[in-house]
Amino acid sequence: MASVPTLQSGVSLRPFNTFGIDASARLLLPVHGADDLRAVRNDPALRSLPRLVLGGGSNLLLTGDFPGLVLHMRGQGIAIVGEDAQATLVRAAAGENWHGLVQWTLAHGLGGMENLSLIPGSVGASPIQNIGAYGSELKDCFHSLTAFDFDTGELLTLDRAACEFGYRDSVFKHRLRGRAVILDVTFALPRAWQPDLRYAELAQEVAARGLSAPKPAEISEAVIAIRRRKLPDPAAIGNAGSFFKNPVVSSSQRDALLALHPQLVSYAQGDGSYKLAAGWLIDQCGWKGRTMGAAGVYEKQALVLVNRGEARGADVVALATAIQRDVERRFGVMLEPEPVFV
Secondary structure: OOOOOOOEEEEEOHHHOOOOOOOEEEEEEEEOOHHHHHHHHHOHHHHOOOEEEEOOOOOEEOOOOEEEEEEEEOOOOEEEEEEOOOEEEEEEEOOOEHHHHHHHHHHOOOOOOHHHOOOOOEOOOHHHHOOEEOOEEHHHOEEEEEEEEOOOOOEEEEEHHHHOOEOOEOHHHOOOOOOEEEEEEEEEEEOOOOOOOOOHHHHHHHHHOOOOOOOHHHHHHHHHHHHHHHOOOOOOOEEEEEOEOOOEEOHHHHHHHHHHOOOOOEEEOOOOOEEEOHHHHHHHOOOOOOEEOOEEEOOOOOOEEEEOOOOOHHHHHHHHHHHHHHHHHHHOOOOOEOOEEO
16 A cells, blocks of 8 residues: 555544544545545555545444545635636536635625535535535536546546436436546536525525625525524534435325325425425424434424434434434325435
């Protein structure tokens, strides 16, 4: 392993996951670019180990020590790389902080990412999850990305279609899982920007601020205010943001549930299906504010599971499983976790 001089052994991952779970990695390599990944691929001992790609650690639940190699993405850099009549292209390295990127675009007078303000995590992780909030998703401002292919040792360039984006989903959770490591992401930010206020809570916040023609930075400030009211700061209370996806059901299933539960919160989708508010389902089962062991459900938002102090991954899994069981028993819907369990 002499070919990878910055390799670290027995590293605590507690500082590298927003849940604050104390687990360790057998080996950790800070990755600044493709050359670091090529060195791993060219080293027979390292290549044979299980790999975990780690960015901001905000969509991760560590259920135990990791027995292989953690690739900690630390590449930095943001730049405007092109523009045409429709859009300005901004490229950011995988290790950049997501919210930092959003703030950079706003400081440069570019709109299009403001609804995604204050989402924790790194730029490199954002396409994997197709992150989204307040009516917007990453795919809406995505142009392309560069990734290292561990199978071939070559660089891949993927456009929006190749990424196969879905609701909190992408090709990186399927065909390219464990194979492609994202190095940078390029975004197309519209020259003819229009505010996206389809999400009712955001529209209400903007109206309450007396903004009849809000600018991108003002919408960002509104999003930040909402998120800070509802969601705990991981630096103070360990969490991974929204723990469960909002389940998508057929119109007939939604109608049947609505007949039994007239206050059901649901959102019509373009294909005729309905997205149910997972937080509402959990709240109706009485979980908001409850604690099980050292893990609990946040008092202000039932969709967020938190580390009350020294929770282990197993504590969070047990809590999540109990919530899933109760929601399925009452509503006939199985909640799917957002974070990756490792």
